[in-house]
Amino acid sequence: MSAVLEARGIAMTFRNGDELTNVLKGVDLALEPGELVALLGASGSGKSTLLSIVGLLLRPTAGTIAIAGERVEGLSEVERASFRNQRLGFIFQFHHLLPDFTATENVAFPAAAPAGGITAPMRRRARDLLARVGLSDRMDFPATRLSGGQKQRVAIARALMNKPELVLADEPTGSLDRVAAEQVLDLMREVNREDKATFLICTHDEHVAARCTRRVTLKDGLIDTEVV
Amino acid sequence: MFAFTVARRYLFSNPSQTALLIVGVALGVTAFVFITALIQGLAIRLTDDVTANSAHVSLEPVTRVARVLPSPDADVESVAIVSTFQRRQIRAWASTVELLRSQPSVAAISPQISGSAFLVKGEAVAPVAVTAIDPSGLDAISSISTEIISGDASLGADGILIGVRLAETLGLSAGQPVLFRTDRGVDRLLIVRGIFQTGLQSLDERVAYLSLQTARPLFLLPEGVTNIELKLTDPARARDFAAFLAEATGLRATSWQEKNASLEGALTAQAQTGTLIQIFSLISVLIGIASALSLSANRRRGEIGIMRAFGVSRRFIAGVFVLQGLLIGLVGAGIGCLSGFALCSWLATLIQPDGSMVLPIAPNEGGYIAVFVLTTLGAVLASVIPARSAARLDPLEAIQQ
Numbered sequence: 090m091s092a093v094l095e096a097r098g099i100a101m102t103f104r105n106g107d108e109l110t111n112v113l114k115g116v117d118l119a120l121e122p123g124e125l126v127a128l129l130g131a132s133g134s135g136k137s138t139l140l141s142i143v144g145l146l147l148r149p150t151a152g153t154i155a156i157a158g159e160r161v162e163g164l165s166e167v168e169r170a171s172f173r174n175q176r177l178g179f180i181f182q183f184h185h186l187l188p189d190f191t192a193t194e195n196v197a198f199p200a201a202a203p204a205g206g207i208t209a210p211m212r213r214r215a216r217d218l219l220a221r222v223g224l225s226d227r228m229d230f231p232a233t234r235l236s237g238g239q240k241q242r243v244a245i246a247r248a249l250m251n252k253p254e255l256v257l258a259d260e261p262t263g264s265l266d267r268v269a270a271e272q273v274l275d276l277m278r279e280v281n282r283e284d285k286a287t288f289l290i291c292t293h294d295e296h297v298a299a300r301c302t303r304r305v306t307l308k309d310g311l312i313d314t315e316v317v
Numbered sequence: 318m319f320a321f322t323v324a325r326r327y328l329f330s331n332p333s334q335t336a337l338l339i340v341g342v343a344l345g346v347t348a349f350v351f352i353t354a355l356i357q358g359l360a361i362r363l364t365d366d367v368t369a370n371s372a373h374v375s376l377e378p379v380t381r382v383a384r385v386l387p388s389p390d391a392d393v394e395s396v397a398i399v400s401t402f403q404r405r406q407i408r409a410w411a412s413t414v415e416l417l418r419s420q421p422s423v424a425a426i427s428p429q430i431s432g433s434a435f436l437v438k439g440e441a442v443a444p445v446a447v448t449a450i451d452p453s454g455l456d457a458i459s460s461i462s463t464e465i466i467s468g469d470a471s472l473g474a475d476g477i478l479i480g481v482r483l484a485e486t487l488g489l490s491a492g493q494p495v496l497f498r499t500d501r502g503v504d505r506l507l508i509v510r511g512i513f514q515t516g517l518q519s520l521d522e523r524v525a526y527l528s529l530q531t532a533r534p535l536f537l538l539p540e541g542v543t544n545i546e547l548k549l550t551d552p553a554r555a556r557d558f559a560a561f562l563a564e565a566t567g568l569r570a571t572s573w574q575e576k577n578a579s580l581e582g583a584l585t586a587q588a589q590t591g592t593l594i595q596i597f598s599l600i601s602v603l604i605g606i607a608s609a610l611s612l613s614a615n616r617r618r619g620e621i622g623i624m625r626a627f628g629v630s631r632r633f634i635a636g637v638f639v640l641q642g643l644l645i646g647l648v649g650a651g652i653g654c655l656s657g658f659a660l661c662s663w664l665a666t667l668i669q670p671d672g673s674m675v676l677p678i679a680p681n682e683g684g685y686i687a688v689f690v691l692t693t694l695g696a697v698l699a700s701v702i703p704a705r706s707a708a709r710l711d712p713l714e715a716i717q718q
Binding site for chain 2: 141144146147167170171172173174175177178179181183185186187188189190198199201202203204205206207247248
């Protein structure tokens with residue numbers, strides 16, 4: 090089976106005036122289907138930058154990326170947006186739910202926006218996903234009436250709405266208390282195990298990394314260690 | 318359309334702010350409607366006042382100019398002699414009247430002999446501007462018969478109608494004789510058949526009406542007339558119609574606008590002032606919309622960033638903000654037009670003790686379609702700036718903030 094993610098020689102240099110900062114210096118990273126990988130590193134090690142590059146939110150200075158066998162570095166902005174919508178899922182530290190929409194509408198949003206509206210099948214899938222993340226009794230609640238943990242669970246359901254091949258999570262438990270963080274981690278493990286969804290989780294939390302199937306540590310813009 | 322649903326939700330998410338925004342737009346539109354209706358009403362009143370008792374177009378013979386004659390034998394050029402014996406008159410007035418009758422835009426025709434004369438009563442002498450007309454067309458240009466306050470409007474062979482101020486000056490009353498002396502030195506005793514009071518000083522003090530039949534021997538014009546006065550169905554078209562008549566008849570045709578150039582200038586200046594006020598009220602409305610939507614876009618940076626991250630197109634994001642502008646424009650302009658019409662209609666009912674309106678406002682002339690379209694289009698345009706800034710938001714930057 091081909092790799093879900095195959096990144097080769099990823100380099101990223103930021104320019105600040107005359108000063109150049111090499112954040113990534115040639116990272117190679119491959120993810121197999123169904124993996125739950127923790128991307129670790131100290132602040133400034135380049136893990137968020139690598140996640141943004143893999144998520145097609147940032148273009149690398151050098152290197153190649155293939156997602157599910159498809160090379161993506163030559164895609165236009167519109168094609169990258171479409172690719173993100175159809176093939177990738179995102180979970181961020183801050184959920185950024187749409188406050189004027191219900192939990193179901195928030196989950197369905199990634200599918201509804203390009204289609205021009207929420208269809209009955211979309212609504213059904215969104216409700217199934219909400220049931221899956223344990224929010225059967227909150228489906229029609231406005232996002233503003235959900236707790237922090239519930240909002241992050243809605244964000245996970247939203248990331249899974251379009252059945253992505255790769256889910257990218259940036260500090261997904263960073264803004265949650267210990268109990269809510271445990272629930273979110275359990276949920277991601279469950280989805281990973283049962284749906285064979287591939288996760289790349291960027292974190293600086295050892296406790297989160299310990300729950301993953303593989304740990305990749307970045308140091309000074311390069312992969313320092315990989316532990317299975 | 319999902320962008321419409323999102324736009325609607327955004328507007329309803331903060332009802333008080335949206336209501337305030339719509340009220341602001343509606344107030345701007347109401348101000349626009351009020352100014353437009355007031356300026357139009359003022360223009361209508363002034364035009365009515367000027368044209369009510371005067372012709373919309375006057376036809377006169379062309380002024381004859383002495384030609385310069387070349388002299389082959391001498392260096393000095395000579396000037397042709399123009400006969401001053403012949404009066405300036407329209408000889409073929411009957412055929413001109415026929416032509417005018419065939420024009421649907423002509424409401425009334427009055428062939429006239431106009432001239433100067435004196436009325437003499439004992440030692441008192443007063444100059445008068447004489448208007449000699451066909452008695453059946455007495456009211457064609459000015460409504461005289463309804464303004465008679467003494468005697469009647471019957472212009473017989475020796476009758477004359479004078480204004481109340483002139484009658485007071487000469488101590489005349491209806492039925493009394495008065496000596497009529499023309500500028501040609503012809504005298505005749507006429508009977509004051511009626512005294513009118515139009516309220517216009519120029520008419521009541523200076524003008525006397527005779528029949529054409531009476532005037533012909535007095536002004537030595539056995540056949541022709543000196544001028545033909547016209548009323549049109551649409552006074553605003555007088556300038557164009559005058560140009561047409563000048564071409565068609567070879568006569569000098571003067572519109573009421575040309576005769577009242579200063580009034581036209583004042584009306585133009587008034588309209589330009591109104592336009593400036595309208596533009597400023599629209600601009601303030603549009604700035605309000607643009608700033609409110611910009612604030613909204615800024616407040617929703619995180620949401621927009623996450624939408625962009627999961628692949629929602631820039632066009633969709635821009636559409637959400639443009640649709641918000643459209644909805645605000647449509648509702649605000651609609652309410653503003655209704656409230657503007659209500660305000661103008663109420664103001665039109667306020668009457669002064671003399672029966673005239675407190676404000677010369679024309680509620681039906683509020684420029685409703687123009688302001689509705691301009692405000693709605695303007696609101697859409699005003700939303701383009703925040704829409705573009707929202708659509709161009711870097712998702713990574715927005716999410717990290």
